Amino acid sequence: MRELGLFGVVMLLGSSVAFASETIIGSGAVITEKREIGKVDVLKVSGTGSLSIERSEDGFGLWIEAEDNVMPHIVSNLENDVLEISIDAKRDIHPVHPIHYLLKVSDVQRIQLQGNATLEASDFSTDKLKIEVGDAAVALVDINADEIDWDIKGAGTVKASGKVKKQKVAASEKAKFNASDIKANSVEVLAHDNALVDVSADDELSVAAAEKASVKYHGKAKLTKSVSDDASITTS
Template sequence: MKRKHFGLLLVCLFGAAALASIRAEGAEKRVKGSGVAETDPRPVSDVRQVSVHGIGTLTVEIGTTESLTIEADDNILPYIQVKQNGAAWEIGPTRDASLEPQTPIHYRLRVTRLDALTLSGATKAELKPLPHVAEFDLSLSGATSAQFAEIDADTLKVNASGASRVEINAGSVKQQTIHLSGASRYRAFALRSETASIHGSGTSNVEITATRELNVDASGVTQVHYKGAPPVVKSDTSGVSSVKAAR
């Protein structure tokens, strides 16, 4: 019971810190949403990596063309910027504004492929099945969450901190490497992998499937539950961390 209360406290603290940071990072202007919803298309091309900060929900789907539309209050839309650096795109509020939306901010992105996703602040992402890539990189911090319908890759790398949440509902990878800290949670029983390496600290919680080899380095109150009956399981734990086969 103490472990659950401690984890809940960390989630609240990280969430409050993430929301505070949205307003503190050089914010000069407070913008309260009008309540009048509007949709704004923004031009994008050659998208391979996406980073979303601040607040809002990102929906990603795969298609033969690329597009981005933003749904928000009409007076908030001018304070949402989309910046390109090669194949990397950054989406979120301008750094000089503190947004208080009345209409939920929603980013709808269509791409032909995606190799990397970064979320920070109080953002979340919902991704439809992704096409095969050699490597997919996922990075989350703050009070963020990412839900994948399906991932297909040779290698999956995940770095999650704060009160981040990751859920993967289907797919397969040859290898996945997971780094979790804070009160992060990684739910991926449905993602089949041959080998998996987990580095967890704080009150992290991991659900994973590996069929050949599982390596775990865990500290704090980290809990790892695994499926796949891997013949090789190596674990180095400290604190009250645990590594257990799931029923």
């Protein structure tokens, strides 16, 4: 009975080794690959790497800059106008050279960032956009829009500038949101759980802050506020 038990343990250990993820260290040899895409309404990015997004009326595509032994493990899938970009979860990838994506699209309605992804968008114009930032992801955005909706969680960080008519912000779990350089007419903020929010508003500002959240605002907008649980609202 002892021998059978020992044999079972050895088999179990062997199975664990067999299914251990493969570790891949970047080779240092950087290549660029273009992947064809079509219409994109929703963009989901996870894992590591920085993404630049540009609006284009022609020449749509996804360009990836990565090391030659990392490139095959970068997954991009477009289905039902949803583009997902990620790193193969079955591999333990350690790039030596940072991964960079360049995405050219006609427009996009929703962007989701997870992991350690970074979004960089300069002079991006659209009618309506929702951006969700979670984990340790970062969004650096210069935008012109009629309406933008933000949802920031975890250690997510946003630094935004530009001009919008209407802006909604939901920030929680120690998220950091700085849009003091966005010139907005109407702003609505919901902040809690130690979130830090900094916004500007010209006409209307509605703030609900709780659970030690901190909201700072600029401008002469009419303020409607609700504060509880040691949260704070201040003005410059």
